[in-house]
Amino acid sequence: MISQVFILSSQGDHLIYKDFRGEAGSDVVNLFYEKVTALTGDQPPVVMRHKDVHFVHVRQGGLYWVATTTADTSPFTIIEFLNRLTALVKDYCGSLSERSVQMNFALIYELLDEVVDYGYIQTTSSDILKNFIQTEAVSSKPFSLFDLSNVGLFGAETQQSKVAPSSAATRPIQSSRDQGGKSEIFVDVIERMLVVIGSNGVLMKADIEGEIKVKCYMPTCSEMRIGLNEEFSIGKSQLRGYGAAVRVDECSFHQAVRLDEFDSLRILRLCPSQGEQTVMQYQLSDDLPSAPPFRLFPTIERDNGGRLLMYMKLRCDLPPKSAGINVSATIPVPKGSVSLSQELSSPDQSAELQPQSRAVVWKIPRFPGGTQLSALFKLEVPGFSSASMLEVGPVSLSFELPKITATGLQIRFLRLSPFQPGPAQRWVRFGMRTFDSDHEVGPGPSEDPVQDCFHWWIHCLLYLSQQDDVCWTESVCCLTS
CATH class of the missing domain: 3.30.450.60 (Beta-Lactamase)
Structure with a gap:
């Protein structure tokens, strides 16, 4: 009550x-x-x-x-x-x-x-x-001239018109009285990866949690079929197919999902209701399909003036054509740190001392694959002692990686029932979310007080094209890691 x-x-x-x-x-x-x-x-x-x-x-x-x-x-x-x-x-x-x-x-x-x-x-x-709500929603999206960039000469379609804006899925659902809006379906593949690496480079912990969400803007219910990787396997059972294996430990489904074609064809069937719902959730532990995308090499020492010196070398192991964006490293520092001086390897980086959270935040807006960046932080710590060294770390790293999923899960196709009244717009789009700072992990067992604690939150949005059967472009292949 x-x-x-x-x-x-x-x-x-x-x-x-x-x-x-x-x-x-x-x-x-x-x-x-x-x-x-x-x-x-x-x-x-x-x-x-x-x-x-x-x-x-x-x-x-x-x-x-x-x-x-x-x-x-x-x-x-x-x-x-x-x-x-x-x-x-x-x-x-x-x-x-x-x-x-x-x-x-x-x-x-x-x-x-x-x-x-x-x-x-x-x-x-x-x-x-929706049968009882009478008040209409007020959109908070401001008008922008950039929304007209997909209009070509004499109204001709341009390449940008095939790309949905980031706000495409953030609009209200249609009420029972308003059926004149666009019929659209948005499929989100969301994965959260947590990796803890000791200062000696040994992988100490690895967890991946993922989910598939469907947001439906169709006024009437229509059966939808979502095709996953044919090589998708659950548990320690024998791997399926001849392609790259996609394995998870556990998997659960929404009660509305019909699984009669899942065991043989890896197809999910459901009639989505208006709004957002989680269709599938899965989990993988201690078995990473690929190496972590970043490696951190820290060096902590004390200079002759009694200052704390932290030398951080960060390497991006992504392919050269890929890049991490909005990379942010949070380095816990001793209590009472009063000032920070820094030497950064590139001008686009930035760093600041946050006394309330007792941490130095090192920000990198864009980090190309196959490159390496470094930073030297000098901290003034009154009453600095050898015990203060134990307060440094673990380092948490948050970032965004476009067009990548950690498990390699793909959406092969998404088909609607042929009895669907009117065409339904379907788009292909890739996006990413950064790590949620509320999920912090403390230091694990290690001989060195500084550890690399990586938090990987990957968010891929798949928006389907206007064709009856999805015609995947080459960019869809970027889903595999």
Whole structure:
């Protein structure tokens, strides 16, 4: 049973507040924000308590999504409700940004009225709610002249018209009254890789978690068939096919997915509902299909003046035609570090000392494959001692890699039912997300206090062309690592 639901910005601004039962006053909003900001560390606890009020929150889109309860309710139920609420808001508003929430506050209040009745959850299904929601979404996407760049002479199609913009999948779903929008399907292949490498170069830990998400903008349900690699295998069983093997340890599917063709042909069948849903999740541990894309060689010492010297050499082992972008290395430093001087190997790099997080952040906007960069950091640490050396590390590295998946998972084709009314636009697009800084890993067992702790979050978006059968271009082959 839920007493209140409210949404706060990262600065504590009140965006949405809904009181279902009147059991606690509105001052709990400020109380929650004070408790969150007073805590040390980057990630506050999901569940907190103040007297008889329990706070449960998730962080999505840079916002705090909070529910309160005074009853003996399972926190896992409320966490799942908040996650589904954020998915609903994203489906109906297009995004979870602060601007989108502010512009669609009336729509969000209407969603809360339909989803929760006197503290009891009624439904979180987009298909059911679209018949009752009357408020239209307000798009927060600004107009740009660059959107006209795909228009050629006399309206002729250009090469850029075959590429969907990055905001193509961040629009609201169609209501039951508005069927005039584009019929589109977006398939996301998202992989998160975590690799821990000791200072001696030995691989200590490797985990890959991936999922396939489908975002549907079709007004009516139509069967969709997604073809995966024929060599895709699950578990330690015998590998399939004659091509490059794609193996995972575990795999789970959405309840709506039909698997009658999966064992023999590796085809997923489903009738997607409007909005976003996770079709498949998979996991691979301690068996990397390829070597990590980056290697870090650190050297830590103390100079005659008592300063801490950190020499970092970073090598990119990607092919020469590939590149990592938005590369950021976070190096924990001793407590009390007051100043930083730096020597960087290229002018486009930057570095800064963040005293609150006790770390030096080294940023590289673009890192071509087959190259090497270096940096020398000199830190002034009052009261520096040999024990301070133990506070250095582990180093976490976050980056983005276009057109690559860690496991080599591919989408061979995506076909819609021939009974689909009207054409459905399908696009091919590749993108990437950076590592989520909330997922930090502490140092593992090592003789050296400095370790290489790599966090790899790869995000490939596959948007299908307008043809009935997908005609994959050469760029699709870049999915394999």
